[in-house]
Amino acid sequence: MQPVLNVEDVRSLEQALTREGVSLAELMRRAGAAAAQEIARLEDVKRVVVLAGFGNNGGDGWVAAERLQSRGYDVQVVTPIEPEQVRSDLAHVVAVAAQRANVAYVVSPPREQLDEILSTADVVLDAMLGTGFHGEPRAPFDIWIDCLNASGARVVSVDVPSGLSAQTGRANGVAVVADETITMLCLKPGLLTDEGRDVTGAITVAPLAEQTERLVVEADPVAWRTEVGDYLDVMVPPSSAVDKFTRGSVLIVGGSTRFAGAPILAARAAARSGAGYVTLAVPEPVATIAQSQLAEIPVVGLPFDPQRGSFAADAREQIEELVGKSSAVVAGPGMTVNASTMAVVAGLLQCDVPLVLDADALNCLAKLTTGRLDSFPELIRRKSPLVLTPHHRELGRLVGLADEPPETLSAALEASRRIVWAEGGSEVCVVAKGSATACVGVDIALLPKPGPAALATAGSGDVLAGIMGGVLARSAGKLEGDSLPLLCAMACEIHGYAGAIAAERYGSFGVMAMDVVDAVGLACDAIVERASFTGDYNA
Numbered sequence: 133m134q135p136v137l138n139v140e141d142v143r144s145l146e147q148a149l150t151r152e153g154v155s156l157a158e159l160m161r162r163a164g165a166a167a168a169q170e171i172a173r174l175e176d177v178k179r180v181v182v183l184a185g186f187g188n189n190g191g192d193g194w195v196a197a198e199r200l201q202s203r204g205y206d207v208q209v210v211t212p213i214e215p216e217q218v219r220s221d222l223a224h225v226v227a228v229a230a231q232r233a234n235v236a237y238v239v240s241p242p243r244e245q246l247d248e249i250l251s252t253a254d255v256v257l258d259a260m261l262g263t264g265f266h267g268e269p270r271a272p273f274d275i276w277i278d279c280l281n282a283s284g285a286r287v288v289s290v291d292v293p294s295g296l297s298a299q300t301g302r303a304n305g306v307a308v309v310a311d312e313t314i315t316m317l318c319l320k321p322g323l324l325t326d327e328g329r330d331v332t333g334a335i336t337v338a339p340l341a342e343q344t345e346r347l348v349v350e351a352d353p354v355a356w357r358t359e360v361g362d363y364l365d366v367m368v369p370p371s372s373a374v375d376k377f378t379r380g381s382v383l384i385v386g387g388s389t390r391f392a393g394a395p396i397l398a399a400r401a402a403a404r405s406g407a408g409y410v411t412l413a414v415p416e417p418v419a420t421i422a423q424s425q426l427a428e429i430p431v432v433g434l435p436f437d438p439q440r441g442s443f444a445a446d447a448r449e450q451i452e453e454l455v456g457k458s459s460a461v462v463a464g465p466g467m468t469v470n471a472s473t474m475a476v477v478a479g480l481l482q483c484d485v486p487l488v489l490d491a492d493a494l495n496c497l498a499k500l501t502t503g504r505l506d507s508f509p510e511l512i513r514r515k516s517p518l519v520l521t522p523h524h525r526e527l528g529r530l531v532g533l534a535d536e537p538p539e540t541l542s543a544a545l546e547a548s549r550r551i552v553w554a555e556g557g558s559e560v561c562v563v564a565k566g567s568a569t570a571c572v573g574v575d576i577a578l579l580p581k582p583g584p585a586a587l588a589t590a591g592s593g594d595v596l597a598g599i600m601g602g603v604l605a606r607s608a609g610k611l612e613g614d615s616l617p618l619l620c621a622m623a624c625e626i627h628g629y630a631g632a633i634a635a636e637r638y639g640s641f642g643v644m645a646m647d648v649v650d651a652v653g654l655a656c657d658a659i660v661e662r663a664s665f666t667g668d669y670n671a
Contacts, residue, residue: 168203517560586631
């Protein structure tokens with residue numbers, strides 16, 4: 133796993149390194165050297181242009197320029213001011229040093245000249261705006277970023293592509309589109325979400341000091357980015373000594389006359405993800421539709437409220453009977469929200485079985501708690517795992533932020549923690565879905581590798597809920613300690629990989645949710661195969 137720190141914590145980390153004997157000046161020299169080393173690793177590079185800013189990010193660029201020149205590269209720095217005018221003390225020192233080393237530079241070139249300079253570069257080092265940047269780039273950097281993106285040059289960004297917020301992953305104006313980002317000390321949230329996914333390119337972390345790894349952990353990372361080998365800890369070892377019952381059984385509860393397809397998607401996904409037996413419980417009029425689509429999956433039609441098109445109140449008792457025969461339950465897809473479905477959700481929360489609440493089950497939960505789930509921890513305190521899978525709007529409804537739902541990864545992490553910290557146990561995990569999904573437990577938040585934009589299609593969330601149910605059923609009774617977030621992260625990565633397979637088949641704009649379902653089995657095998665290269669199941 134790779135730790136992720138908030139930007140404000142990175143500043144504290146730098147101060148901690150100074151107390152360990154690594155000065156800020158030394159950190160700048162090492163950062164610039166790391167950037168230079170990354171460029172030296174690239175092939176067919178002779179001429180390097182460095183776009184340097186006013187502050188410490190620009191200082192990193194000046195250091196890199198001097199290092200590269202000493203290695204024989206043809207280097208030119210583009211700077212908004214003369215080196216001796218740089219106000220940042222650390223950046224001033226290294227800029228003047230590079231000037232004295234005869235590093236070529238040009239001050240505030242007009243756009244036509246900058247275009248010509250960039251056209252001659254084999255690679256451009258973006259050192260304009262660093263992790264402290266927020267807002268919208270101002271002159272001259274807005275113009276420089278436009279020129280750089282239009283140049284077609286290969287770009288390496290220092291710490292964060294200029295114009296992107298390293299904290300939020302948002303770009304309020306223009307942002308550099310980098311081929312690679314070499315970020316210092318550790319990952320930051322904005323590199324992994326929203327526009328950050330579009331502009332960072334490949335990400336390399338430069339730790340800069342041998343003490344960094346220890347100090348980052350001591351700084352209490354806001355999240356950890358998972359690697360596929362981490363999932364070995366929650367994977368069920370492969371065995372031929374299985375049958376459909378030992379692979380777990382999943383009950384899917386959902387559906388309405390308006391949304392008949394959602395529970396069908398979830399049921400198919402649960403089966404594709406390895407559950408040995410899947411049962412679908414839907415309102416009676418939906419049962420015929422579901423049976424026509426699900427030859428392998430038994431469908432149970434339950435009492436129906438014709439006015440609302442959903443479960444009737446007396447469906448609750450029959451659902452709870454079905455729960456007793458299941459290894460895991462998924463509730464919510466297509467269910468709709470009314471008094472009867474709220475009663476169903478309340479009843480499921482009282483059952484001692486691993487439970488996934490998705491879609492309208494979450495909206496029912498928000499109604500049951502008047503939009504403040506974090507004020508009703510006793511409702512979700514239970515012995516068996518509970519997984520909540522809200523997108524950002526649903527998450528907002530759960531924690532009193534319906535009018536201003538969390539829009540960034542950082543905000544989603546904060547809102548999710550309000551829920552799990554209120555409950556206080558390791559049996560609850562909030563899977564906050566977004567362009568970067570976070571699996572948040574009481575002790576840790578994990579960021580699985582995100583899937584492609586092709587997953588932004590109706591029904592995709594129902595597929596993920598089904599996968600969650602499938603992996604929970606297969607792992608029922610085998611989870612240890614705080615491993616629930618890791619199991620949820622694995623389910624998310626299976627979902628993402630299935631989306632990538634579907635996109636290869638149907639194109640990035642042509643994927644529908646059922647296409648993702650059909651690729652889930654292949655995705656499961658791929659995750660297992662990739663994880664096996666990092667270790668073995670007996671490690």
